[in-house]
Amino acid sequence: MAQNNNLTVPTTGSDDKYVTVFNDPVNFNAKHPLHHSWTLWFDNPGKRSNENTWEQSLKELITFDTVEDFWGVYNNIMKACDLSINSNYHLFKHGIKPMWEDPANKHGGKWSIQLPRNKTITEIDNIWLYTMLACIGEAFEHENEVCGVVVSVRKGFFRIALWTRSSDNRDVIMGIGRTLKSQTSIDGQFDFQSHHDSKGGAKWTV
Ligand code: MGP
Secondary structure: OEEEOOEEEOOOOOOOOOOOHHHOOOOOOOOOEEEEEEEEEEEOOOOOOOOOOHHHHOEEEEEEEEHHHHHHHHOOOOOHHHOOOOOEEEEEEOOOOOOOOOOOOOOOEEEEEEEEOOOOHHHHHHHHHHHHHHHHOOOOOOHHHEEEEEEEEOOOEEEEEEEEOOOOOHHHHHHHHHHHHHHHOOOOOOEEEEHHHOOOOOOEEO
């Protein structure tokens, strides 16, 4: 038991290892830390952008590192399905830019799936939400491999992608793909491509 503002409150019994509302029973504003800080980026480069100009349209929106702040951000930004065509949200570990050129991404690749617009909008939003939750909640066995996730709004479809740090170890990359598929409950095929041969076909599928 711990004393706080003249109230006797139960603790977790493990010397404040976990943050709970009992740490602040008056304001109930305890926050639950995430293992990493995550940064949300947005871009809508438009049709005329190319590899040289693309970065200029990239905007860093906000960084958070608690469960509560994630929901604060999620509940106060536009839903992915409401974004205009060619927009992208990128949620990446803080310190990693959502670009192929970033040192964390340059040897990596991405698992991606295109979801046709005829899926219901709620379904798309939920898939993007579950994708983000899998990342910030560390659902992946090789969590260090995960750099970030992207939702892209295109004319005929939405695309969900998860960027990995490397692209060579088949077992590791396949494990991530399988977890992503099960966490998002998508009944469709994800393709993996490394960033440096993104013009080629899928290297692996799941
Ligand atoms: P995209 O949005 O990843 O592909 O990249 P999409 O939706 O298939 O669009 P399409 O026009 O290729 O069919 C679109 C373009 O943005 C790329 O061709 C690049 O010019 C630029 N671009 C995208 N990314 C993720 C990067 C990046 O990481 N670095 C650089 N330099 N340019 C990028």
